[in-house]
Amino acid sequence: MIRRAWLLTLVLTFSGHSAMAIEEPAYEVLLETKHYEIRRYQPYIVAEVDVDAEFKRAGNSAFQVLAGYIFGDNEPQQKMQMTAPVESTEGVRMNMTAPVTSQSTDGDGPFTYAFVMERKYTMESLPKPNNPDIRLVQRPQRVMAVHRYSGGWSEERYEEHEKVLLDALATDRIETRGMPVFARYNAPFTPWFLRRNEVMIEVDWKDPE
Secondary structure, three states: OHHHHHHHHHHHHHOOOOOOOOOOOOEEEEEEOOOOEEEEEOOEEEEEEEEOOOHHHHHHHHHHHHHHHHOOOEEOOOOOOOOOOEEEEEOEEEEOOOOOEEEEOOOOOOEEEEEEOOOOOOOOOOOEEOOOOOEEEEEOOEEEEEEEEOOOOOHHHHHHHHHHHHHHHHHOOOOEEEEEEEEEOOOOOOOHHHOOEEEEEEEOOOOOO
16 A cells, blocks of 8 residues: 555656655755766755665665655654655675775665655654664755766666766865765656756865855
8 A cells, every 4th residue: 555655656746747846955056067066955854774685676675665654654644745856875784804894885785765854844843764774864964066967777877977976076186975875856757868867975175265
């Protein structure tokens, strides 16, 4: 039942015929270049879950869990609006040896997927997830470098554009923090040429004086 409600809501929310505007996190553009924008994001909250699966399979598993939460699998069974984007970040597995080291998983997981919560909610007012795997996390204000592209969601295409962003930032001597984020703004049934995709990464940024 939850899966059917999720699919129906995605159709109504993301289709071009929907009169409902899709809410996104608030940001201001600080700089525009050929390959990226520098954006300052205001704080926002996400519901996130970890999925230990390969790149092309992780999304389906994460979507079902997170969609269940926003469509009523919570206390007090409250339905919330879908927002954009859906964020995903590849994590690392920790090797329990001496010394402790981390190893990239090269597209095989784990991944962290996150749904952005509506701005009207606070950490105190958000419904409590029934699924203990879901975390509610406050994203702080931060400055992100963002590279936008259209097309499919394949791992190869994502890595191609991730490289464009990271190479451009290295050329411009902009230091990055953490892992890149894959941001998707459209439903899976959206034609590939109409999809808005972004690669994002936090950067060290000082405003010009």
